[in-house]
Amino acid sequence: MTAKKSITVGIIGFGTVGAGTARILIENGDIIRRRLGAPVVLKTISDLDIKRDRGIPLKGVQLTTKAQDVFSDPDIDIVVELIGGYKPAREFILEAIRNKKHVVTANKALLALHGEELYAAAAASGVTLGYEASVAGGIPILAAVRNGLAANNLKSIYGIVNGTCNYILTLMTNAGRKFDEVLKEAQSMGYAEADPTFDIEGIDSAHKLAVLTMLAFGTPVKFEDIYTEGISKITPLDIDFAKDLGYKIKLLAITKMVNNEVEARVHPTMLPETYPLATVDGVFNALSVTGDAVGSTMFYGRGAGDMPTGSAVVSDIIDIGREILAGCVDRAPVTAFRERKQLKIRKMDDITSCYYLRFSALDKPGVLSRITGVLGKNNISISSMIQKGRKADEAVPIVMMTHDAVERDVRKALDEIKTLDCIAGTTVVIRVEEGNA
Amino acid sequence: MTAKKSITVGIIGFGTVGAGTARILIENGDIIRRRLGAPVVLKTISDLDIKRDRGIPLKGVQLTTKAQDVFSDPDIDIVVELIGGYKPAREFILEAIRNKKHVVTANKALLALHGEELYAAAAASGVTLGYEASVAGGIPILAAVRNGLAANNLKSIYGIVNGTCNYILTLMTNAGRKFDEVLKEAQSMGYAEADPTFDIEGIDSAHKLAVLTMLAFGTPVKFEDIYTEGISKITPLDIDFAKDLGYKIKLLAITKMVNNEVEARVHPTMLPETYPLATVDGVFNALSVTGDAVGSTMFYGRGAGDMPTGSAVVSDIIDIGREILAGCVDRAPVTAFRERKQLKIRKMDDITSCYYLRFSALDKPGVLSRITGVLGKNNISISSMIQKGRKADEAVPIVMMTHDAVERDVRKALDEIKTLDCIAGTTVVIRVEEGNA
Numbered sequence: 001m002t003a004k005k006s007i008t009v010g011i012i013g014f015g016t017v018g019a020g021t022a023r024i025l026i027e028n029g030d031i032i033r034r035r036l037g038a039p040v041v042l043k044t045i046s047d048l049d050i051k052r053d054r055g056i057p058l059k060g061v062q063l064t065t066k067a068q069d070v071f072s073d074p075d076i077d078i079v080v081e082l083i084g085g086y087k088p089a090r091e092f093i094l095e096a097i098r099n100k101k102h103v104v105t106a107n108k109a110l111l112a113l114h115g116e117e118l119y120a121a122a123a124a125s126g127v128t129l130g131y132e133a134s135v136a137g138g139i140p141i142l143a144a145v146r147n148g149l150a151a152n153n154l155k156s157i158y159g160i161v162n163g164t165c166n167y168i169l170t171l172m173t174n175a176g177r178k179f180d181e182v183l184k185e186a187q188s189m190g191y192a193e194a195d196p197t198f199d200i201e202g203i204d205s206a207h208k209l210a211v212l213t214m215l216a217f218g219t220p221v222k223f224e225d226i227y228t229e230g231i232s233k234i235t236p237l238d239i240d241f242a243k244d245l246g247y248k249i250k251l252l253a254i255t256k257m258v259n260n261e262v263e264a265r266v267h268p269t270m271l272p273e274t275y276p277l278a279t280v281d282g283v284f285n286a287l288s289v290t291g292d293a294v295g296s297t298m299f300y301g302r303g304a305g306d307m308p309t310g311s312a313v314v315s316d317i318i319d320i321g322r323e324i325l326a327g328c329v330d331r332a333p334v335t336a337f338r339e340r341k342q343l344k345i346r347k348m349d350d351i352t353s354c355y356y357l358r359f360s361a362l363d364k365p366g367v368l369s370r371i372t373g374v375l376g377k378n379n380i381s382i383s384s385m386i387q388k389g390r391k392a393d394e395a396v397p398i399v400m401m402t403h404d405a406v407e408r409d410v411r412k413a414l415d416e417i418k419t420l421d422c423i424a425g426t427t428v429v430i431r432v433e434e435g436n437a
Numbered sequence: 438m439t440a441k442k443s444i445t446v447g448i449i450g451f452g453t454v455g456a457g458t459a460r461i462l463i464e465n466g467d468i469i470r471r472r473l474g475a476p477v478v479l480k481t482i483s484d485l486d487i488k489r490d491r492g493i494p495l496k497g498v499q500l501t502t503k504a505q506d507v508f509s510d511p512d513i514d515i516v517v518e519l520i521g522g523y524k525p526a527r528e529f530i531l532e533a534i535r536n537k538k539h540v541v542t543a544n545k546a547l548l549a550l551h552g553e554e555l556y557a558a559a560a561a562s563g564v565t566l567g568y569e570a571s572v573a574g575g576i577p578i579l580a581a582v583r584n585g586l587a588a589n590n591l592k593s594i595y596g597i598v599n600g601t602c603n604y605i606l607t608l609m610t611n612a613g614r615k616f617d618e619v620l621k622e623a624q625s626m627g628y629a630e631a632d633p634t635f636d637i638e639g640i641d642s643a644h645k646l647a648v649l650t651m652l653a654f655g656t657p658v659k660f661e662d663i664y665t666e667g668i669s670k671i672t673p674l675d676i677d678f679a680k681d682l683g684y685k686i687k688l689l690a691i692t693k694m695v696n697n698e699v700e701a702r703v704h705p706t707m708l709p710e711t712y713p714l715a716t717v718d719g720v721f722n723a724l725s726v727t728g729d730a731v732g733s734t735m736f737y738g739r740g741a742g743d744m745p746t747g748s749a750v751v752s753d754i755i756d757i758g759r760e761i762l763a764g765c766v767d768r769a770p771v772t773a774f775r776e777r778k779q780l781k782i783r784k785m786d787d788i789t790s791c792y793y794l795r796f797s798a799l800d801k802p803g804v805l806s807r808i809t810g811v812l813g814k815n816n817i818s819i820s821s822m823i824q825k826g827r828k829a830d831e832a833v834p835i836v837m838m839t840h841d842a843v844e845r846d847v848r849k850a851l852d853e854i855k856t857l858d859c860i861a862g863t864t865v866v867i868r869v870e871e872g873n874a
Contacts, residue, residue, distance in 0.1 A: 009452050020730070024588050024589075024730050027731070028588060028590055028730070031590050032587070032588065033776070034655055034774050034775065034776040034777075034778075035587050035655070035773060035774055035775065036775060037770070037776065038775075059713040064710055094682050128826070132585070138586075138728075138730070138731035138732065138734065139586070139734060140580075140581050140585025140586065143577075143580060143581070143584060143585045144580075144581070144585075147577070147580060147752060147755070147756060148569070148577020148580045148581075148749075148750075148752055149575075149748065149752065150469070150472050150752050150755045150756075151461050151465060151469065151747070151748045151749075151750075151751030151752050152465065152468070152748055153468050188693030191558065218471060218472070219700075236571075250629065276716070276737060276755065281718055290750065292465070292577070292744075293457070293461050293465070293744040293747055293748040293751075294575035294738060294739065294740065294744070294745050294748040294749075295575065295739050295744070295745055296738065296739075297575065297576060297736075297737060297738035297739075298735075298736075298737040298738070299734075299735075299736055299737075300713060300734060300735040300736075300737070301731060301732065301733065301734035301735070302731065302732050302733075302734075306732040307729075307731070307732070308730065308731050308732055310588070310730055311586065311588045311589055311728065311731040312585075312588075312731075313588075314583060314587075314588030314730075315585055315586065315587050315588050316583070317588075318587045318588065319584060319587075322768050322769050325763070325770060326765040326767055326768040327765060328760070328763040328764060328765030328768065329503070330763055331759050331762075331763040331765065331768065333474070333758060335687075336472060337471050337472055338471065338472065338473065338474030338475075339470070339471040339474065340471075341471075373666065
């Protein structure tokens with residue numbers, strides 16, 4: 001034990017999560033002190049806007065517009081980076097690490113693209129980098145993967161890690177409404193950004209998946225190697241067909257180990273409606289983690305918001321505070337593994353999945369046999385089929401559910417099918433999960 | 438960092454969980470070494486029966502019938518106690534602690550009754566006591582309460598922590614079958630013990646609740662202060678009425694903070710069927726944890742079995758191993774709080790809840806007004822009522838759901854109601870949760 005009697009924290013970024021973090025450090029100071037054995041002192045907050053009243057009693061806290069007042073202050077033990085984005089967040093964190101400060105961040109985008117640089121810098125400087133808040137807000141999922149399930153060879157993680165998408169899909173499913181309409185409503189309620197691209201196109205989920213994959217399998221993964229497909233093309237028609245077939249559509253971030261290769265992909269996925277993950281609605285997040293010893297587990301909670309995300313930030317502060325007070329900062333490696341391996345990230349073409357295929361076809365004799373003929377030739381077999389409504393010489397939807405098939409074969413078959421003269425529009429493809437999700 | 442190059446473990450007790458733990462340490466040795474940075478060596482296993490083949494490749498592991506060969510071996514860093522029960526488990530653990538060994542145990546009964554003695558002994562000896570496996574098997578719930586949610590003033594934990602009871606209630610609910618019949622089937626399938634008292638009467642759940650309460654609120658709780666009621670009196674009739682009203686019956690272990698007092702109670706509980714906990718079926722466990730910052734979270738997984746429980750045991754071994762290798766063993770306190778407080782444990786008479794009351798009454802004019810008269814006089818108001826079937830002069834069930842009422846008032850009202858001449862049998866009382874479960 002060192003003689004240290006308190007832990008001093010500075011926050012860079014006084015936005016939503018910065019305000020939540022400050023509120024928890026101040027209002028929950030007593031319970032934090034009782035757990036830690038020493039008080040956590042919030043010394044400084046930096047932000048470009050230090051005028052706006054965030055409604056938090058900041059007695060004794062210094063406000064500054066200069067981030068340097070945080071990352072260069074010799075009194076500060078832990079720097080909390082909450083400005084988000086790549087620049088200048090990366091420079092601020094690297095400066096803090098160079099100054100031998102422990103760092104806590106919620107910045108998944110930065111970790112997904114520059115994580116390796118930051119992990120290496122922290123290791124070289126002998127400091128800890130905490131990022132529990134970067135994935136699934138208040139759910140302590142990184143700790144679960146890193147520590148709680150550390151005895152396992154993990155098999156897979158399936159996560160609903162973007163509340164905006166889950167909110168939109170839930171409203172589309174429960175109220176039969178269209179994507180554009182629901183997105184606008186989500187924006188007006190503050191559940192979606194003015195520019196929603198990162199959320200609805202799956203990019204935010206892919207950032208989180210990069211972090212999860214590294215912790216689960218001890219392998220670096222390049223962000224560009226993650227297949228990413230969002231929800232903007234999901235239609236009420238496909239949601240209805242899914243319902244008829246007993247499925248719900250969720251945007252999933254999936255990482256799994258298959259034959260010593262790692263799959264890492266984000267896409268809309270049809271889940272049997274009885275699966276625990278399928279029951280996760282609204283802005284909630286949840287992750288299903290399967291290990292060889294523990295079997296299936298699920299972790300559920302709020303994935304965003306000032307206080308849930310602040311809860312994760314402060315749990316990292318307490319964790320690092322305990323290490324500082326006990327005089328050991330290299331107890332657990334920042335990347336969860338002392339010994340990492342570069343595993344092969346499987347190409348999307350090589351994955352195996354079941355598929356939902358919705359063809360838009362002219363209702364003529366022989367259509368089915370021509371479609372199934374092409375599928376069969378490409379090693380794709382059908383488990384069920386629905387054709388609803390008949391309109392002579394007009395396009396009607398034909399839905400086929402496949403058994404396990406290889407993505408490359410599906411692409412090849414669809415390329416051939418779209419040239420058939422009985423096909424009247426683009427075929428919709430949604431992957432179907434029947435495994436451990 | 439010390440110069441230590443490996444972590445040496447001995448196991449006392451080679452039953453189901455002992456075998457699972459040994460299997461994980463041996464078969465998952467590679468992933469454990471990569472995470473920890475050093476190998477975990479299983480040196481010795483003690484058990485009265487060392488002849489039986491458990492189907493595990495024990496190359497190089499010493500088998501002994503003397504527990505002392507484990508807890509007194511100077512080579513062994515971590516002693517794993519998996520014999521269960523109070524005696525001699527308590528003595529073995531205390532001996533190990535005296536010998537400066539870290540201890541990992543799954544023994545909830547021992548922790549519930551003698552936890553304070555063990556925590557104090559570990560603190561005095563400067564060793565760690567790990568007990569993640571004592572509650573909800575493979576679900577890393579203790580770590581979540583202790584670390585992941587440490588920033589929160591926790592409000593409540595509602596847990597399905599006994600797989601035997603949940604299996605029985607699930608079959609009663611889904612197949613409309615009787616308790617005795619399902620219990621027998623559970624016994625034949627190995628989901629219930631030959632003497633099922635600990636499970637079905639809620640005692641096992643109460644043991645786990647004692648551990649959870651201490652970690653959640655930083656207060657010791659005497660086992661005898663936990664109100665405990667099992668599921669043996671639940672009937673298909675009440676399960677059916679619950680369904681009609683939109684509820685499911687689960688055995689819940691509940692701990693919550695109310696006006697700076699702690700409630701700790703185990704009893705059958707009616708949950709709205711849309712609640713996440715209500716969807717947890719079969720042998721699965723789940724805990725809903727609510728904190729002031731994080732809001733509602735839920736943790737779900739297998740609560741028993743050799744491999745899930747072994748997963749939790751080995752996660753503790755890795756955690757302690759990391760501390761040993763980093764040369765810090767007093768990083769986080771065994772009880773989650775550096776500074777504990779003795780909080781008042783609220784008497785069952787003082788709790789507030791909604792209630793399901795099933796009266797057995799003669800179908801005569803004026804019955805309802807006499808019953809509701811007594812309830813009203815005792816400050817109990819009714820939110821809904823069902824009376825099914827009418828048989829002149831025979832007893833019929835009358836079900837009433839109350840608004841929030843005080844347990845003492847309910848007991849007093851029922852004492853008076855049972856003396857009414859229109860009442861033909863015992864009134865069934867089941868508490869109803871409409872809050873944060």
